[in-house]
Amino acid sequence: MLRVLDLIEESATPLTSDEMADRLGFTRSTLYRHLKNLSDAGLVTSFPDVGYALGPRIAELDYKMRNSDPLIIASRPVMAELVEAVPGIALLCRRYRDRVLCVHQESRNASFASTYERGRALPLFKGAASRIILAHLPARGIQRLYEANRRAFAEGRLGRSPDTVKAALKDMRQRGWDLTESQVTRGVTGIAAPLFDDRGGVLGSLSLTVGRTRLADGEIRAVAERVSFCARIVTKALPGQVSSKIP
Numbered sequence: 001m002l003r004v005l006d007l008i009e010e011s012a013t014p015l016t017s018d019e020m021a022d023r024l025g026f027t028r029s030t031l032y033r034h035l036k037n038l039s040d041a042g043l044v045t046s047f048p049d050v051g052y053a054l055g056p057r058i059a060e061l062d063y064k065m066r067n068s069d070p071l072i073i074a075s076r077p078v079m080a081e082l083v084e085a086v087p088g089i090a091l092l093c094r095r096y097r098d099r100v101l102c103v104h105q106e107s108r109n110a111s112f113a114s115t116y117e118r119g120r121a122l123p124l125f126k127g128a129a130s131r132i133i134l135a136h137l138p139a140r141g142i143q144r145l146y147e148a149n150r151r152a153f154a155e156g157r158l159g160r161s162p163d164t165v166k167a168a169l170k171d172m173r174q175r176g177w178d179l180t181e182s183q184v185t186r187g188v189t190g191i192a193a194p195l196f197d198d199r200g201g202v203l204g205s206l207s208l209t210v211g212r213t214r215l216a217d218g219e220i221r222a223v224a225e226r227v228s229f230c231a232r233i234v235t236k237a238l239p240g241q242v243s244s245k246i247p
Contacts, residue, residue, distance in 0.1 A: 001034040008044055014051030025108045062119070063101075070235065071195070072104045072239040075206065078230045081106035082208060086223055091116060093129045093192075094204035098145065100130040103204075112211040115185045125149060125156035127184040128177075128192035129207040134158075135172035136194050136202035156183065176223045189213050191224050193231035198240040206231040 003024060008015055021031050035052065038044040042057030066072060072092065072161030079090040087109035093100045099121040105114070116122065116129070124134040124145065134142065146153055146165055157180075159165035172178045177193045184190065208227050215223070 001037060004031065004034045005038060005043060008052055008054060009238075014047055014053040016051040019051070024088065039052045068079040069103070071204065071234075071242045072237050073235050075104060076106070078237075079104070079106040079206070080108075082106070082226065082230050084208065085112075086208060086226065087111075088210040089114045090210050091129055091192075091207045091209065092204065093133070093207065094131050095124075095202065096121060097123060100124055100133055100205070104127075109209060112185070112188060114188075114209055122151060122184065123149075123156075125152045125158060128180040129184075129205045131156065131158065132172060132178040132194050132205050132207075133202050135169040135178065142166075152167075177228050179220060179224070185209065187211070187213060189215055191220070191227050193224075193228040195231055196235050197236075198238070201233075203235075203238075206234060 004020060004026075007020055007023060017028075017031060017035065020026075020035075022241050024031065026034075035044065035046075039046065042055045042060070044052050045055040046052050063121075068094060071094065072179065075092045079092060082090050083106050087106040089105060089110050089112075091102055091114070092104040093102050095101075100123070101121045102116050102118050105118050116127070122130055124130050124137075134145070137145075142165070143162070146162060150160075152158045153165055159168050178189060179189065179191050181189050188209050190207050190209045192205045194202050194207055195204045197203045208223060208229060210223070
């Protein structure tokens with residue numbers, strides 16, 4: 001049933017039952033049973049002569065998540081203060097499978113529009129908000145991702161060999177933040193720091209996007225220190241955190 005939901009989610013247009021049966025290899029009876037259960041739960045909805053799309057329950061769940069997720073609740077006031085101090089767009093991102101999902105955004109006096117909106121998923125290899133998460137994944141996970149995505153690593157300016165990738169990610173971890181220019185949105189600079197769970201594993205990232213590139217070294221350091229400080233505040237504020245586990 002989750003495979004049916006995933007297929008509908010990933011499609012840019014509604015899917016017919018015939019299209020889903022062909023792609024999933026389910027029998028008609030199995031597919032219809034799953035579609036009925038998903039429809040009854042409001043997770044999918046059908047349009048006559050068009051097909052199936054995500055249902056209204058998804059919007060309801062999104063609303064509840066925005067108002068009850070501990071990570072969003074802990075981050076919202078910190079992000080608001082961040083963009084008050086440094087005009088731009090602050091993004092809160094979470095790791096989701098082998099992708100990074102924007103779950104909250106705050107902006108103040110931004111002269112540009114970010115293409116990385118809430119609910120949009122991006123690969124782990126593109127943009128500071130994603131790359132800083134990648135840098136803190138276990139070595140075996142990074143190796144698996146690299147073997148399957150060599151070209152994407154190179155395009156994300158992470159390196160063209162295992163050794164150069166390892167060195168680039170080590171540098172990010174030691175520095176505590178990452179910076180990219182125009183990797184997700186043209187003409188902007190993104191600076192991101194990691195967020196950690198109560199076991200010290202990377203949970204996501206907090207980032208700030210400013211509407212310029214080629215920032216001076218002093219400005220980069222000042223913004224990076226502020227973003228890193230805000231990320232530590234959020235990490236410490238999460239339920240179950242112990243200050244000694246904050247990297």
